[in-house]
Amino acid sequence: MEDKKTPITGQQYAVMEKEDFAAIWRTIHLKVTDTYEVPPEILWVNGSTIGTLGNFSASTGKAKSKKTFNISAIVAAALKNDEVLKYSAYLPPNKRKILYVDTEQSKYHCHKVMKRILHLAGLPTDKDREDFIFIVLREQTPDKRKQIIGYMLENMPDVGLLVIDGIRDLMYDINSPSESTELINLLMRWSSGYNLHIHTVLHLNKGDDNTRGHIGTELNNKAETVLQITKSTQDGNISEVKAMHIRDREFDPFAFRINDSALPEVVEGYVFQQPKQDRGFSLTELTEKQHREALENGFGKRVVQGYPNVIQALKQGYASIGYERGRNVLVSLNKFLVNKRMIVKEGKGYRYNPDFHY
Numbered sequence: 001m002e003d004k005k006t007p008i009t010g011q012q013y014a015v016m017e018k019e020d021f022a023a024i025w026r027t028i029h030l031k032v033t034d035t036y037e038v039p040p041e042i043l044w045v046n047g048s049t050i051g052t053l054g055n056f057s058a059s060t061g062k063a064k065s066k067k068t069f070n071i072s073a074i075v076a077a078a079l080k081n082d083e084v085l086k087y088s089a090y091l092p093p094n095k096r097k098i099l100y101v102d103t104e105q106s107k108y109h110c111h112k113v114m115k116r117i118l119h120l121a122g123l124p125t126d127k128d129r130e131d132f133i134f135i136v137l138r139e140q141t142p143d144k145r146k147q148i149i150g151y152m153l154e155n156m157p158d159v160g161l162l163v164i165d166g167i168r169d170l171m172y173d174i175n176s177p178s179e180s181t182e183l184i185n186l187l188m189r190w191s192s193g194y195n196l197h198i199h200t201v202l203h204l205n206k207g208d209d210n211t212r213g214h215i216g217t218e219l220n221n222k223a224e225t226v227l228q229i230t231k232s233t234q235d236g237n238i239s240e241v242k243a244m245h246i247r248d249r250e251f252d253p254f255a256f257r258i259n260d261s262a263l264p265e266v267v268e269g270y271v272f273q274q275p276k277q278d279r280g281f282s283l284t285e286l287t288e289k290q291h292r293e294a295l296e297n298g299f300g301k302r303v304v305q306g307y308p309n310v311i312q313a314l315k316q317g318y319a320s321i322g323y324e325r326g327r328n329v330l331v332s333l334n335k336f337l338v339n340k341r342m343i344v345k346e347g348k349g350y351r352y353n354p355d356f357h358y
Contacts, residue, residue, distance in 0.1 A: 005058070053195050135152070202216055
């Protein structure tokens with residue numbers, strides 16, 4: 001009798017049966033002849049896309065940086081399908097419901113947040129809305145929180161935006177690689193399976209500007225956008241908002257303060273303090289010939305997809321002419337090149353424009 005070969009698998013995994021694989025094959029097999037729609041964009045900052053249906057994003061910041069005020073503006077923009085603070089939103093007609101989940105605060109403080117969002121959206125605060133559902137999960141366990149959210153998504157088909165204020169509270173150990181991976185996979189399944197956008201909140205480490213724990217690393221790797229909210233070093237009443245990671249082009253940072261009505265408002269004319277290592281840098285110190293050589297070496301004739309890859313192309317191209325600089329300078333250089341049309345947008349990417357006029 002012929003011996004049956006034992007499949008080579010990880011020892012912790014069960015062997016997949018043929019019927020099970022056949023069922024999942026249809027969902028994982030990508031064919032060049034298939035067609036896919038571009039994920040609908042629903043959230044922007046200054047024209048840069050920060051959120052699409054089927055993806056997730058995050059806000060990070062240290063304690064007292066006004067993260068929840070910033071989240072309130074995002075939700076208010078989505079609620080009114082318009083602009084609030086610097087956020088613009090458009091939820092499709094069949095995705096107009098917003099589910100807001102708070103895992104940290106008491107019902108009293110959550111109620112204040114809810115009223116603030118309605119105020120920002122210019123909506124009445126004396127009646128409940130069917131398109132804005134707010135739940136408080138402070139007293140639940142991490143597993144129960146995930147179960148509740150999953151049940152609500154299953155039974156609320158029109159949700160376009162899910163906000164989880166406190167993703168850390170959906171897990172037991174913030175430094176567990178396996179638990180972090182499982183949670184990020186859950187966010188991806190929710191966002192893709194229910195065709196919605198998820199925006200979540202995670203604290204930064206006290207000692208540096210890194211997102212907390214292994215879950216922070218996973219967020220940085222998988223999130224569509226990671227916003228960083230920082231208390232201004234120039235004025236403690238002002239908070240700064242910038243993109244820590246973003247797939248689209250990076251937006252100009254903005255600042256807000258809390259006004260006398262306890263609502264966030266943009267600080268017009270705010271001047272961001274330039275990092276010490278970047279001070280004195282002149283974007284025009286290179287000649288046209290040097291720019292052309294660097295861009296040809298970095299981009300060639302290809303279209304570079306994704307903002308991180310654009311920055312990497314600039315890094316390689318300018319390093320090839322002996323002009324090595326850090327990320328902050330490269331971000332400023334990218335803005336300069338786009339404004340000068342030395343690199344131009346093509347589809348979802350950017351390419352070198354040899355016809356520019358310096």
